[in-house]
Structure formats: C-alpha cells, structure tokens
Amino acid sequence: MKRIGLLGCGAMGTQIALAIDSGQIPATLTHIFDESKEKSALLIEKLANKPEIVENSHLLSSNPVDIVVEAASQDAVRDASLSVLQNKKDLLIMSVGALLDESIYDILSDACKDFKKTIYLPSGAIAGLDGIKSVKDELESVSITTTKHPRSLKGAKFFETSSSDINLDEINSSTVIFDGIAKEAVSLFPANINVAALLSLTGIGSEKTAVKIIADPNTDKNTHHIEARGKFGKMTLTIENHPDVNNPKTSRLAILSAIETLRKYCSDDIQIGT
Numbered sequence: 001m002k003r004i005g006l007l008g009c010g011a012m013g014t015q016i017a018l019a020i021d022s023g024q025i026p027a028t029l030t031h032i033f034d035e036s037k038e039k040s041a042l043l044i045e046k047l048a049n050k051p052e053i054v055e056n057s058h059l060l061s062s063n064p065v066d067i068v069v070e071a072a073s074q075d076a077v078r079d080a081s082l083s084v085l086q087n088k089k090d091l092l093i094m095s096v097g098a099l100l101d102e103s104i105y106d107i108l109s110d111a112c113k114d115f116k117k118t119i120y121l122p123s124g125a126i127a128g129l130d131g132i133k134s135v136k137d138e139l140e141s142v143s144i145t146t147t148k149h150p151r152s153l154k155g156a157k158f159f160e161t162s163s164s165d166i167n168l169d170e171i172n173s174s175t176v177i178f179d180g181i182a183k184e185a186v187s188l189f190p191a192n193i194n195v196a197a198l199l200s201l202t203g204i205g206s207e208k209t210a211v212k213i214i215a216d217p218n219t220d221k222n223t224h225h226i227e228a229r230g231k232f233g234k235m236t237l238t239i240e241n242h243p244d245v246n247n248p249k250t251s252r253l254a255i256l257s258a259i260e261t262l263r264k265y266c267s268d269d270i271q272i273g274t
C-alpha cells in the first residue's frame with residue numbers, strides 16, 4: 001500500500017482524503033498539514049482512519065510517505081516542493097500556476113532528475129491535454145476562454161491591481177474581465193486559472209497561450225473552451241464544469257482528476273490513454 005501525505009485540507013484535500021479513506025484510492029493517508037489548524041481538525045473528524053497532523057509542511061515529506069499531494073496554494077508549492085523531492089518523495093501538484101515561474105519550474109525539473117522522483121500534474125478542470133501533448137510540436141496557436149459566475153472570481157489579485165474599476169457585484173450580463181496571455185492571467189487570478197497554466201505547460205508556453213476570462217452572472221457552471229490549431233489540424237474542446245459545493249472556484253472535475261491520478265499512481269493495472 002502506498003502512503004500519502006496531504007498538504008491542504010480544503011475543498012479538494014478533503015475529497016481526496018475521503019477517497020483514500022473509502023478505499024477508492026488503494027493507499028493509506030498517513031500525514032496531513034494545513035496552515036489552518038481548524039481545517040486539519042475538521043478533516044480528521046470526517047475520516048475513519050485518522051492520519052497524524054504534522055506541525056509544518058516540511059514534516060510531511062520527512063516522514064515515510066511515498067507521495068505528497070499538494071492541494072493548498074501557489075505559496076505552498078513555492079515553499080514545500082523542493083524539500084519533498086530532496087526527501088526522495090514523489091509530488092502531486094494542484095496549484096499548477098506556481099510552475100509558470102520559470103525559475104521554480106527549472107529548479108523542480110532538475111530536482112526530479114537529481115533525486116529520481118516524479119511530479120504529477122493532473123489534468124484538473126480540463127480535458128484534452130493528452131491530445132495537446134501529442135501535437136505539441138505542430139501547434140501554431142492555443143487559446144482558452146474561461147466563463148465563471150462573478151462569485152467564482154471574487155478575491156482575485158486582479159481586482160486589487162486593475163485600473164479598470166470592475167465591481168463583480170454590479171455585473172449583470174456576460175462581461176470580459178481579462179484578455180491576455182496565460183503568464184499574466186495566472187498571476188492575477190491564482191486560484192481561478194490553473195487550467196491556463198496546465199495548457200501552457202503542455203503546449204506552446206505561457207507567453208503564447210491566449211486567455212480570456214468572462215464573468216457571467218447567468219451561469220452556474222465553470223466553462224472552459226479550448227481551441228488549438230496547427231499542422232495537425234484543429235482541436236476544439238468545451239468543458240462545462242459544476243463548481244464544487246464547498247468552493248465555487250474549484251470545479252468538481254478538478255477534484256475527480258486528482259483522485260484518478262492518485263488512484264493510477266497507487267494501482268498496478270492496465271493504464272489507458274496517453
């Protein structure tokens with residue numbers, strides 16, 4: 001049985017922990033950490049098999065786990081990832097936006113090789129990364145348009161720094177909030193647009209991946225529309241996600257994608273797909 005350490009006990013971390021506890025992921029959750037002690041305690045209450053709560057994120061990987069699962073924040077990725085690899089543990093990252101910082105990406109990529117460990121980035125709230133990966137060398141353009149209810153965009157750094165004076169509470173029809181490149185989008189909407197980071201890392205990079213973010217008060221979905229063109233032809237994908245009930249910024253598919261990635265990591269089985 002693989003042993004798992006969990007960093008982040010919010011909406012996603014809780015569902016991952018429950019999937020381990022129920023046997024859906026054939027593994028043992030041995031250690032957890034959240035900067036909010038309340039969140040870790042709340043999670044423990046929900047589990048039949050109780051993991052140990054550690055005092056800081058670095059203690060997750062100094063314990064005998066096989067993999068640390070990050071479901072916390074970009075800051076947590078910046079703070080803890082290198083020590084996980086140095087402690088010779090695999091790592092699954094959900095706050096993928098942190099990797100668009102090239103220095104972080106390069107340090108972690110080198111550490112994977114040096115310590116012979118793997119970082120897993122689940123497809124998250126989108127589908128089709130298998131196809132994008134296959135046509136990577138033939139891509140000429142990639143774009144993603146994300147449409148969410150204004151409440152799902154609340155709290156983003158963009159609204160503090162933007163001179164555009166957008167008040168999310170006053171939006172009464174579909175409104176383009178951001179039109180630019182992935183690199184910028186990920187730093188201005190860190191909790192909302194991990195999918196643009198994933199798409200960039202898989203395809204033609206964060207400076208060439210076009211991103212549009214639309215706030216629509218009439219939608220109850222998190223919708224991602226991806227278009228990729230090149231010598232191979234054209235790919236168009238639309239994913240209409242239901243937001244998680246506990247965190248409207250996070251889509252149900254993103255949670256299920258983390259669970260499936262971990263299930264695959266923990267199982268000896270036939271692996272389907274690219």
Ligand SMILES: NC(=O)c1ccc[n+]([C@@H]2O[C@H](COP(=O)([O-])OP(=O)(O)OC[C@H]3O[C@@H](n4cnc5c(N)ncnc54)[C@H](O)[C@@H]3O)[C@@H](O)[C@H]2O)c1
Pocket residue numbers: 007008009010011012013033034035036039057071072073074075076079094095096122123124125126190191192194195247249250251254
């Ligand atoms: N890859 C994807 O497609 C995708 C999709 C949705 C969410 N995400 C990302 O996954 C992460 C988790 O999402 P969520 O819905 O569970 O969020 P959440 O806000 O419900 O939970 C995050 C938890 O992590 C804790 N936390 C934050 N920073 C921390 C740190 N530095 N150290 C320890 N604990 C910390 C918080 O206290 C909170 O309990 C977020 O960063 C989110 O942006 C990725």
